[in-house]
Amino acid sequence: MSAGFDRRLTPATERVALESLRGRLARPAYTAGRPARLAVPVADLCRAPQGTRDRQVNFGADLVVIDQQDGWAFVQAMADGYCGWLRAEALEHDLPQVTHRVSAPATHVYSGPDLKTPETMALSLGARLSVTGVQGGFARLARGGWVPEQHIADQPAPDPAAVAETLLGTPYLWGGNSRCGIDCSGLAQGALMACAIACPGDSDMQQAGFPPVEGEIRRGDLLFWPGHVAMALDALRMIHATAFAMAVIIEPIADAMARIDAAGQGPFGGARRPPAGACAPFP
Incomplete structure (x- = not known):
């Protein structure tokens, strides 16, 4: 990374940089980036493909894909600008409107609107959800699955x-x-x-x-x-x-x-x- 740029917040690899850096950071190529969203419960943001973890992003995080290599994607998180490599298979590119976040410390996604149905994944505080309806106290997700209505919010917490x-x-x-x-x-x-x-x-x-x-x-x-x-x-x-x-x-x-x-x-x-x-x- 060039002097004066914080690696953690710079949307660039050695091969390609986000278009906004053109004229400020020299790279062989530039890209507008491709919008994506995290489709797994949590993913490490790594310093390099298969490298060490710097931070993590949670389910539903909006990301911009800047580079890809050997099944890994270099992304920038929209919420805080943090950059890193994660598994490309963890991303989805169908981006329905986000309507809620998980407001409980953790919750489960169920296969049906019933607490006795099998759970399909566990989500953490802050996971962003696209809710399309409510049935029997469960919120239906656009990508499939149901989350207890008590565990989500469409307004921020006060404290x-x-x-x-x-x-x-x-x-x-x-x-x-x-x-x-x-x-x-x-x-x-x-x-x-x-x-x-x-x-x-x-x-x-x-x-x-x-x-x-x-x-x-x-x-x-x-x-x-x-x-x-x-x-x-x-x-x-x-x-x-x-x-x-x-x-x-x-x-x-x-x-x-x-x-x-x-x-x-x-x-x-x-x-x-x-x-x-x-x-x-x-x-």
Whole structure:
């Protein structure tokens, strides 16, 4: 990647770049990109085909396909601009209107509008759905399957901290963005985006993307250390996904500060305050 471009947010491979980069980033070819949507419950965004995971995207995520190689597709996520490689077979190109998101920590897609029918997949918080109707308390999906109506929403949640609390106990997973596994920045992003608050994918981007807190820490503020982010539940407690417990936990802010400093993983980088209300498209 050329100097001055963040690899994670640059829609370009060594072979091709998105047309918007023409004249700014030299590549052999340029493309307008092809719209796509994730059709599997969750997928890794990898640094290279068969490479290491940087982040994840959830079912229904809108993507732009920029390059393809050996069954892999290089994509950019529309929600936060994050780029990476994923399996091309995980994509679909029929794009019905998205009407809802999964608002529960997790849910199942059933083969029929009945809780006794076989489930076909599990979805996580934030999965985007195209609902075409409701029957017996189940929402029918355009691509097939039924989801409990109680687990979806067509309006954003009001409180990111309350959303984060629903993920308490979720296993820690580096780069994770789902109920199956989540990391610190994935938790912050998932909680904020459930409230229609735009949020970058990684903690350094999040720290740079929100204004510093002046005065007392309050509910919903993001707290930063090198490579780590937590969300304040109030002036004294925070919730975060941490490798210390390999899970999403709640702990006193003062205790976390002392523990992180003692481990040589500090210093505390201060607090940042995301917007208080919806400021991004939903669903």
